[in-house]
């Protein structure tokens with residue numbers, strides 16, 4: 001019996017020392033010390049022993065059990081130490097390695113176009129003024145010669161907060177606010193977000209941006225308007241750009257015009273950007289309607305002025321030859337990285 005016990009002890013110690021994982025140690029524990037383990041089997045066999053031998057063998061079994069438990073515990077500690085050392089070694093930081101580069105953001109194409117545009121007008125002495133996006137019907141329509149039931153209201157259907165408060169359909173609302181203040185002369189541009197209840201497609205969005213321009217003073221004429229827009233087009237699209245005014249109708253200007261510029265890509269020869277015509281429409285403009293001046297408290301006999309409205313997305317799409325407006329709003333980094 002004691003020879004068998006000795007063998008069991010030697011076998012277990014050998015296995016413990018040779019094991020290389022905590023799982024193996026657990027297995028060994030079960031094999032030798034578990035309910036059906038080898039030591040337990042010996043204890044079960046003790047009933048066949050004489051009364052004299054029984055306590056001796058019992059003591060031996062306990063000694064072996066204690067020894068194995070100690071050995072298992074030591075081995076486990078040793079393993080943990082080794083694992084920890086390996087982990088520390090793995091996670092050592094080499095301070096001499098070059099750092100990770102973080103991707104740096106940059107301006108959105110809309111923002112680039114806006115800043116370019118602002119630079120041109122600030123250079124001509126304009127002030128940049130902003131107005132509220134949630135606007136009274138009075139500033140968005142009424143003071144701009146678009147009374148209730150005017151057909152222009154249908155073309156600019158928007159989102160109403162109440163009957164009289166809405167999301168502005170145009171930055172022209174800022175015109176009325178500035179004129180009403182009455183600090184003359186006025187020379188401003190007003191960039192900002194506008195809203196229409198349009199379905200999203202390649203050229204429409206329920207929310208987009210305009211840049212409004214307004215000049216009011218004594219002796220302002222259509223020639224000033226034409227000269228200003230010509231200067232803008234040359235600075236923005238290139239020095240050889242030509243401008244052309246086509247008669248048009250807007251309720252708040254008279255006379256009114258749409259402005260075309262020679263295509264900056266083909267310089268007027270005709271290409272895919274200008275759809276073969278050599279010209280690109282970029283904005284609407286006109287002389288401020290005398291009735292509008294009057295409604296805002298300015299005497300049209302003394303003062304005159306001009307106004308223009310540029311679609312920011314329109315010039316951004318043109319300048320960067322983007323064929324779908326939706327790309328500007330989707331925030332796909334693969335697209336935005338190109339600017």
Ligand SMILES: [Zn+2]
Pocket residue numbers: 263264265266267268269270271272273274275276278279
């Ligand atoms: Zn062209």
